[in-house]
Amino acid sequence: MAKSVKKKRANGITFKMVMIILISVSIVLILTTIKIYLSNQIYYESKKVNKIEREVSALKAEKVLLQQNIEALKFKNRVSDTIFIIDNTDR
Numbered sequence: 001m002a003k004s005v006k007k008k009r010a011n012g013i014t015f016k017m018v019m020i021i022l023i024s025v026s027i028v029l030i031l032t033t034i035k036i037y038l039s040n041q042i043y044y045e046s047k048k049v050n051k052i053e054r055e056v057s058a059l060k061a062e063k064v065l066l067q068q069n070i071e072a073l074k075f076k077n078r079v080s081d082t083i084f085i086i087d088n089t090d091r
Helices: 015-090
Strands: none
Touching: none
8 A cells, every 4th residue: 555645844934935024014114104104295284274274364354454444444534524524614
């Protein structure tokens, strides 16, 4: 009777396993680097947007103040004009 001879598998790390591990690690590093870069870009863009939003809100508040000043000057001009006209007709 012939005995079947089994091939023994090498008990260790093969070159193929090392290459798969290195490729996997490099893919993970590339993906994390891309994620970090994109996160940083989003952060800096959001800082710019927040700065512009603050400027816009400050300009809107200044516009309201200027409109109030214009209304006050218009009122003063109309009232002083009518008083001046009334004073001229009395004499």
